[in-house]
Amino acid sequence: MTSAEALVEFEQELGVKANEGDEEAKLNLELLEDLDPSLRVELGEVLTGESEVSPFDPSEESVEESTEDATVLTDGDAQWGFEYHETDEYGQGYEAEDEAVEEAATVVNAAFVSLNEPQIYTAAAVGRSVWGTQWFKFAGIKLTETKVWGKYSSNKGKITKITDYGCQVVKNIVPGKNVTVSKQSKVFTSSTATFKCKVRIERGAIKGMNWSTREGYHTLKANAGGKVTFNGWT
Template sequence: MKQSTNGRIIPIGAACAVVAASVIGAVPANAVATAPAASDEVAPRTPSAVLSAIRAELTASGASSDVAALDRLNADQRRELTSYFLEPDAAAAALADSAERVLGPKTIRTSGDFEWGAVDAASGAVLGEGSAESRAASRSSWGTQWFAFAGIRLTETKVSMSYEYSGTTAKRLLGYSCAVTRNVQPFTEVQTSKSSGYVSGGQATAKCKVTVKRGVLTPWGTVAWSTYSAIQRLSAKGNGAITANRWE
């Protein structure tokens, strides 16, 4: 597994039709990009090799149900999935033809069997030690952004945080973390790192920098790479209401 790692949803991914599509959907308008460079790195170069690479990564991660779902894909689905990684125009077209819907804590953008989504949640209150007057209540919140095909989760990044609160007001950030929880995409490296965490205006906020290195084959048989980065932001009120789970 390559891990070195919206409005409600502005998915990180296939909007760059020349050489780069990032992890989870369309590259945010303010995402930072670097110019592509040639690479001799060995990568899958045929549809069958792409599918084999994805299957191997899913197997290594223990995702047996996703392995079974991959094996059940019909010929048209296999062609659509492999084209996403081998043909930049196909990746861009998939996102351009997508539609968004909100399902409770989930926001999902779909285009055929492709899905780009976000989901978030908060835990119940936990009381600290001490007298009733001095005990501070705390809770945890998290948010993910992900990319999937035919229900097979290919990439997911997660921001988690814990904070003290009083009523609907967040008082103090206790800590936060950034993680790439899955990445099984060929030609794709994903990293995530802490950017900033704070409390302001009664809301707790955690920000993680997600960097995506995305490659495509060139006519010369090498892989050209482009690197994109964006901030994945999670914000919540003291009562656990999520106010932001998006890309910046």
């Protein structure tokens, strides 16, 4: 598939989705139709992998802009986005003894009054849930997006175990390109939980070239307090 053929197929697929009522496809089609000829050529090369622009490798010349829960790197018409989310605690209670948080309280009962008698409360492990996404845009059109999520427990300010994790392809609208994700590893220390997934991109044959494959690792890290400390390519 040449870059010109990829661009034609891309436009046709967007048209089909737009006719089916896909609002994002409608917007992308409008963006595509408004591109000047040189940008259309460059987009075609991005679609086939002939361009030096890569979803895995943000340009060294890119400019970083960060918000509370996202970072976007921009270099010309290429953008790499890294977004994350920290959910509320999903499990907590009073079970296992926790010297760091035990409290003394005066208990007053209507049937029996015991003044100044301490009641010890002990805290259970707290469940944490986090996720991070990474997306790639060119000329305002989001082409690919992957997601890694993880659940883990912490107690006494330390991570005690990882309970689950996973990854998924959120978006891939590039013709002739197959994007797959697979679990790679989950490890933790007392202070950091790390979730890693392999992202594999296989592109269809370009005239005069063999099939091309690229791989990268989408890695998400979080601390014992449930805060995301890293979301990016490794």
